[in-house]
Amino acid sequence: MNGIACAHHADRLALGYCAGCGKPLCSTCLVRLSAGNYCEACARTPGHRPVERRAPPRSRLWVVVGAAAAAAAVILLAARLL
Numbered sequence: 001m002n003g004i005a006c007a008h009h010a011d012r013l014a015l016g017y018c019a020g021c022g023k024p025l026c027s028t029c030l031v032r033l034s035a036g037n038y039c040e041a042c043a044r045t046p047g048h049r050p051v052e053r054r055a056p057p058r059s060r061l062w063v064v065v066g067a068a069a070a071a072a073a074v075i076l077l078a079a080r081l082l
Contacts, residue, residue, distance in 0.1 A: 004024045006024055006025055006028075006029055007024050007025065008029050009028065009029065012026035012027075012028070013026065014026055015027050015030055017037070018037065018039040019035070019037055019042070020041075020043075020045070021039060021042055025037065025039055
């Protein structure tokens with residue numbers, strides 16, 4: 001057998017590694033979560049999983065859009081006054 005063997009099943013090839021502990025895992029042992037692939041133990045222990053990143057609030061986007069619109073209005077008014 002060429003490749004890395006599963007940490008729990010020596011006769012099976014590993015498909016990936018646990019994001020929590022780094023163990024090589026076969027398709028039977030691999031637990032897929034939104035934050036990545038985990039072994040059963042790490043999937044059940046939230047402390048082993050990284051904190052899922054959340055998208056920045058959309059209100060920040062509207063602040064940028066509003067600031068850009070205000071800057072455009074100032075530029076247009078200044079151009080008319082000159």
